[in-house]
Amino acid sequence: xxxxxxxxxxxxxxxxxxxxxxxEKAKSPAANGKNCIALAADETAAVHxxxxxxxxxxxxxxxxxxxxxxxxxxxRNSGLILRAGKRGxxxxxxxxxxxxxxxxxxxxxxxxxxxENPKRYIQSGVVxxxxxxxxxLP
Numbered sequence: 001x002x003x004x005x006x007x008x009x010x011x012x013x014x015x016x017x018x019x020x021x022x023x024e025k026a027k028s029p030a031a032n033g034k035n036c037i038a039l040a041a042d043e044t045a046a047v048h049x050x051x052x053x054x055x056x057x058x059x060x061x062x063x064x065x066x067x068x069x070x071x072x073x074x075x076r077n078s079g080l081i082l083r084a085g086k087r088g089x090x091x092x093x094x095x096x097x098x099x100x101x102x103x104x105x106x107x108x109x110x111x112x113x114x115x116e117n118p119k120r121y122i123q124s125g126v127v128x129x130x131x132x133x134x135x136x137l138p
Contacts, residue, residue, distance in 0.1 A: 002017050002018055002019065003016060003017060003018045004042055004043070005041065005044055005045040005106060008047070008082065009111070010074065010080060015070075016070035016071065016088075017069065018042070019042065019065065019093065020047070020100075021041060021064050021098045022040050022062065022063050023038075023040060023041055023046070024038065024039045024061050025038040025056075025059075025060070026038065034052060034053055034056075035052045036050075037050060037051075037133060039102075039105075040065070042100055043099045044101065045101065045104050046100070046101065046102050046103065046105040046106070046107075047105065048079065048080070048133060049083060050082070050083040051090075062096050064092070064093045064094040064095060064096075065090050066090070067090050068088060068091075069089065070090075071088065079107055079108075080106070080107045081107065102130060102131070104126070105128065105130055105131045108128040108130070109126055109127065110123070110125040110126070110127060111124060
């Protein structure tokens with residue numbers, strides 16, 4: 001089942017199947033050169049995604065990407081990030097042919113463990129409507 005970005009919640013297991021358009025990639029990859037952060041969106045929300053190794057070069061702004069078995073979890077120094085993880089897969093589906101919104105950015109939402117189910121998270125607040133890493137597009 002394909003999820004809209006607005007319906008994604010933090011989880012440690014690989015189970016997110018979605019599609020998005022890459023809006024912008026960070027200008028400089030991490031110091032080790034093995035990963036980079038990008039801003040992605042669909043018609044419901046935006047999110048920060050983490051690209052690893054060859055993915056940094058394989059995907060550009062404007063690419064429509066299908067993510068299978070992805071993870072949305074906390075990454076140190078980057079916050080909540082959508083990524084393929086070890087068992088997930090990202091593949092390019094096309095270019096420039098999908099509607100998108102830049103807000104809300106689900107990576108900018110604060111999540112806390114659900115008191116009734118500690119394996120689930122619930123929204124507790126919004127840090128910023130837009131990405132604090134990538135300024136809104138003009």
